[in-house]
Amino acid sequence: MKIGELGEIGIIKIFQEEFSSLPHIILGLKTPTGIYEDTGVIDLKDGNVLIVTTDLIGKKTHMPPEMTPRQMGRKSVIVNISDLAAMGAKPLGLVMSIGLPSDLDAEDLKEIAIGMNQAAEEYETCVFGGDTNMTDDVILAGTAIGIIKKEDLLTRHSAKPGDIVAVTGYLGSSAAGLQILMQNLAVSPEIKKKLTKYTLEPKAQLKIAMELSKIKGITASGDITDGLAWELHKVAAASGCGIKIEEIKLPTLQETKKVSKEFDLDLLELIMHIGEDFELILTINPKKWEKVQEISKKNNIKISQIGHVTDKKNEVTMLDKNGNLINLKKKGYDQFLTRS
Amino acid sequence: MKIGELGEIGIIKIFQEEFSSLPHIILGLKTPTGIYEDTGVIDLKDGNVLIVTTDLIGKKTHMPPEMTPRQMGRKSVIVNISDLAAMGAKPLGLVMSIGLPSDLDAEDLKEIAIGMNQAAEEYETCVFGGDTNMTDDVILAGTAIGIIKKEDLLTRHSAKPGDIVAVTGYLGSSAAGLQILMQNLAVSPEIKKKLTKYTLEPKAQLKIAMELSKIKGITASGDITDGLAWELHKVAAASGCGIKIEEIKLPTLQETKKVSKEFDLDLLELIMHIGEDFELILTINPKKWEKVQEISKKNNIKISQIGHVTDKKNEVTMLDKNGNLINLKKKGYDQFLTRS
Numbered sequence: 001m002k003i004g005e006l007g008e009i010g011i012i013k014i015f016q017e018e019f020s021s022l023p024h025i026i027l028g029l030k031t032p033t034g035i036y037e038d039t040g041v042i043d044l045k046d047g048n049v050l051i052v053t054t055d056l057i058g059k060k061t062h063m064p065p066e067m068t069p070r071q072m073g074r075k076s077v078i079v080n081i082s083d084l085a086a087m088g089a090k091p092l093g094l095v096m097s098i099g100l101p102s103d104l105d106a107e108d109l110k111e112i113a114i115g116m117n118q119a120a121e122e123y124e125t126c127v128f129g130g131d132t133n134m135t136d137d138v139i140l141a142g143t144a145i146g147i148i149k150k151e152d153l154l155t156r157h158s159a160k161p162g163d164i165v166a167v168t169g170y171l172g173s174s175a176a177g178l179q180i181l182m183q184n185l186a187v188s189p190e191i192k193k194k195l196t197k198y199t200l201e202p203k204a205q206l207k208i209a210m211e212l213s214k215i216k217g218i219t220a221s222g223d224i225t226d227g228l229a230w231e232l233h234k235v236a237a238a239s240g241c242g243i244k245i246e247e248i249k250l251p252t253l254q255e256t257k258k259v260s261k262e263f264d265l266d267l268l269e270l271i272m273h274i275g276e277d278f279e280l281i282l283t284i285n286p287k288k289w290e291k292v293q294e295i296s297k298k299n300n301i302k303i304s305q306i307g308h309v310t311d312k313k314n315e316v317t318m319l320d321k322n323g324n325l326i327n328l329k330k331k332g333y334d335q336f337l338t339r340s
Numbered sequence: 341m342k343i344g345e346l347g348e349i350g351i352i353k354i355f356q357e358e359f360s361s362l363p364h365i366i367l368g369l370k371t372p373t374g375i376y377e378d379t380g381v382i383d384l385k386d387g388n389v390l391i392v393t394t395d396l397i398g399k400k401t402h403m404p405p406e407m408t409p410r411q412m413g414r415k416s417v418i419v420n421i422s423d424l425a426a427m428g429a430k431p432l433g434l435v436m437s438i439g440l441p442s443d444l445d446a447e448d449l450k451e452i453a454i455g456m457n458q459a460a461e462e463y464e465t466c467v468f469g470g471d472t473n474m475t476d477d478v479i480l481a482g483t484a485i486g487i488i489k490k491e492d493l494l495t496r497h498s499a500k501p502g503d504i505v506a507v508t509g510y511l512g513s514s515a516a517g518l519q520i521l522m523q524n525l526a527v528s529p530e531i532k533k534k535l536t537k538y539t540l541e542p543k544a545q546l547k548i549a550m551e552l553s554k555i556k557g558i559t560a561s562g563d564i565t566d567g568l569a570w571e572l573h574k575v576a577a578a579s580g581c582g583i584k585i586e587e588i589k590l591p592t593l594q595e596t597k598k599v600s601k602e603f604d605l606d607l608l609e610l611i612m613h614i615g616e617d618f619e620l621i622l623t624i625n626p627k628k629w630e631k632v633q634e635i636s637k638k639n640n641i642k643i644s645q646i647g648h649v650t651d652k653k654n655e656v657t658m659l660d661k662n663g664n665l666i667n668l669k670k671k672g673y674d675q676f677l678t679r680s
Contacts, residue, residue, distance in 0.1 A: 003449055004442030011440070011449065011472050018453035021466050025433060028468030040469030042432050042485070046386060052468075054483055056437035058475045092382050093365060097396035097437070097481040100351070102344030102676050109343055109351065113358035126361050128368030128392075129380030132351050134675045135398045141437040141481035143394055145382070 007334045033157040036238035038083045041153065049153055051146035053083035059138035064181045064199065069108040071200045073115025076140035081123050082204035082278050086223040088154040088213025089146030091125035096142050099135030123206050152213040154221035159239035159283035161311040163219050166303050167251065168205050169279040171228060174198040175270035176256045185263050191255045202278040208299045209280060217288025227275035229328040232316045235283060242315035245307030273331055283309050347674045373497040376578035378423040378563070381493065389493055391486040393423035399478035401675065404521045404539065409448040411540045413455025416480035421463050422544035422618045426563040428494040428553025429486030431465035436482050439475030463546050492553040494561035499579035499623035501651040503559050506643050507591065508545050509619040511568060514538040515610035516596045525603050531595045542618040548639045549620060557628025567615035569668040572656045575623060582655035585647030613671055623649050
């Protein structure tokens with residue numbers, strides 16, 4: 001059997017079966033809900049926990065051809081910062097394992113470095129170490145380390161029935177931008193610039209997440225990098241609950257709607273199963289909704305209620321715009337299944 | 341200019357120029373001696389420091405064809421544990437960014453996972469998280485996190501003139517094993533098995549390093565993965581001193597000597613510029629030499645004096661077996677220069 005037939009979940013299962021763990025690892029591949037998180041968490045036993053997350057991107061398999069070396073460098077940092085943001089953690093720094101083909105231009109490498117550094121500075125952190133190795137393709141494998149008080153840690157496993165389900169920002173923007181690039185859609189320069197910026201130069205919701213972690217009302221948090229449906233299912237499974245959302249409440253940019261309408265793109269497919277939005281999915285104790293809105297306003301980042309948590313275990317549904325209740329498929333963007 | 345012409349040092353220089361740092365990073369790409377270390381060090385401000393190290397290995401570019409998937413998995417852990425060992429740090433755990441081609445056999449992936457886990461268990465730690473991505477080649481980018489009391493941290497920058505220069509174990513074994521594999525040398529099965537084990541299933545000197553870190557007499561420490569000459573130069577440059585060693589004192593296995601003689605391999609080249617020995621180079625306050633020997637005996641790991649630290653800044657010399665003093669070239673194994 002080839003791993004392309006297993007998909008990412010089958011692949012992770014192999015590691016889960018073979019790996020062992022230790023008691024100071026409070027979230028990880030082997031802990032009950034660790035599989036639903038993008039990071040591992042180490043208990044430092046002094047009231048703080050350490051968040052460790054790693055993400056690898058390869059030029060050939062992960063980057064649209066239009067992405068510049070600077071944007072690649074930037075993205076290799078952002079994907080990891082976004083995982084820290086999902087937990088509300090403050091970054092301590094990043095290290096980078098970098099694979100490079102020997103015929104890469106030095107100028108391109110400099111651009112990659114500039115992109116990494118700019119992204120790190122944007123989140124008040126730095127890339128402080130790493131390793132370079134010769135590989136066939138450009139490979140940027142970043143690891144970010146974050147720290148947070150144990151009591152403030154945001155996870156995906158504490159959502160309760162009745163909690164508000166909300167997202168930051170707008171959904172589908174990055175996926176729409178990707179379609180513009182991949183299908184070379186004839187959109188206006190303004191729309192192209194606006195939407196592809198989400199694809200090529202994503203931002204992580206770190207600052208607002210660090211503030212939200214302190215209000216003790218965020219019961220679950222994750223970043224929406226693999227599509228909303230998949231992220232909702234992860235929260236539901238980790239928390240042992242259900243989620244019901246409403247299609248008309250999904251926040252999308254006018255531009256995204258326009259492009260999807262004009263070029264007959266399935267907007268729901270983009271939002272649910274392509275993703276890469278680098279926004280946060282949150283479940284919130286209703287008593288803290290007002291406080292959340294205050295933080296939203298202060299940071300000038302929209303936080304929209306899209307539904308609520310139910311007691312129907314693992315049932316993730318959406319009331320669509322025609323009034324029908326549909327089941328959202330437990331399907332995310334799976335690069336192995338998609339491309340194999 | 342292609343990066344293959346720059347070599348690893350030129351590549352690192354690009355990152356050093358572009359990156360910024362922050363005060364809590366006490367060893368890193370931008371700190372005065374950080375460039376000589378394989379790890380970054382974060383001050384946790386509670387008396388402890390966090391060691392973060394990352395290493396990427398690719399199947400096509402870093403593994404002899406004889407290396408099994410299990411051995412690959414093992415090695416991806418060992419290279420990182422060895423970097424923690426060099427600092428005397430206790431591992432808290434590892435995360436793995438894994439790139440996989442979709443036509444890889446699931447059975448091979450399982451073997452990679454087993455190898456990783458066995459290696460982690462051997463050093464009383466675990467792989468607790470990671471990320472899998474589709475790539476052309478098998479890429480294993482591990483990051484290890486370690487912790488140590490700030491006062492116990494071993495670095496390369498505190499060697500003093502008069503200190504003893506010593507190494508653990510035997511030198512050249514791994515490089516000799518690699519030649520046996522690459523040139524398919526007609527050696528006896530016993531010798532092949534013994535030497536290639538160093539190449540295919542290296543061990544890190546973690547336990548003894550953790551003990552040595554507590555005696556307050558190890559003034560510099562590093563692992564010898566890029567050849568002894570290179571590692572000596574790093575210690576000399578980081579500490580602002582010189583080093584003089586003696587060829588006849590270099591500890592080598594009988595088998596290594598035999599193979600190098602029979603097949604006309606340049607033993608000094610193997611030791612000095614190929615390396616991958618995963619042994620430690622140490623500089624030791626002479627007053628603590630006896631204590632070091634005690635620890636050596638207790639752990640059943642040979643620690644041999646090979647020379648001493650001098651006050652001749654950056655001068656790294658060797659008294660060869662003919663009584664000539666030669667300069668050891670500041671040259672390590674550089675995969676970019678070698679293979680480009």
